[in-house]
Amino acid sequence: MTACSGTLDAGQQYEGGDANWVIWEEAERADAVSASGTTFEGEEISLEDLRGEVVVINTWYAACPPCRAEAEDLNAIAEDYADDVTVLGVNVRDNAATAQAFERSFGTPYESIDGSDGQFVADLEGTVPLQAVPTTLILDAEGRPAARYIGQIDPDIVRGMIDDAL
Numbered sequence: 001m002t003a004c005s006g007t008l009d010a011g012q013q014y015e016g017g018d019a020n021w022v023i024w025e026e027a028e029r030a031d032a033v034s035a036s037g038t039t040f041e042g043e044e045i046s047l048e049d050l051r052g053e054v055v056v057i058n059t060w061y062a063a064c065p066p067c068r069a070e071a072e073d074l075n076a077i078a079e080d081y082a083d084d085v086t087v088l089g090v091n092v093r094d095n096a097a098t099a100q101a102f103e104r105s106f107g108t109p110y111e112s113i114d115g116s117d118g119q120f121v122a123d124l125e126g127t128v129p130l131q132a133v134p135t136t137l138i139l140d141a142e143g144r145p146a147a148r149y150i151g152q153i154d155p156d157i158v159r160g161m162i163d164d165a166l
Contacts, residue, residue, distance in 0.1 A: 060091060
């Protein structure tokens with residue numbers, strides 16, 4: 001799978017030229033999203049438990065070329081914002097062994113949820129297209145979608161999105 005484009009709801013506005021990304025102004029943000037899942041290590045993670053901090057969610061799978069290409073950028077973002085932001089991966093396809101091998105290979109410093117059943121992404125209420133991988137979603141401290149980047153990230157744009165959400 002590669003990143004796909006979709007249509008936006010009223011009140012959303014693309015800010016990127018050829019890229020498929022959007023930033024929602026604070027007054028235009030949808031309600032907080034709720035989702036939970038289990039990491040490949042067996043830890044339950046709930047977005048509700050992360051309220052009060054900015055959360056960066058990235059959907060991925062090991063054989064996805066843009067996912068592999070952006071891995072080092074996401075790792076750097078996770079490390080640079082470690083004091084202020086939680087980065088959370090959602091693996092949409094792989095079994096535990098494959099996902100963990102990817103994480104070891106790239107030195108991923110954040111946890112990933114096993115999202116292979118599609119429920120975690122479905123619970124994000126349409127803010128993350130089911131078939132568009134990778135997608136990066138930034139939630140503000142209230143759990144509301146603040147920005148979304150579909151496809152391989154431009155790290156400078158994503159850093160700006162995070163800064164806006166902080």
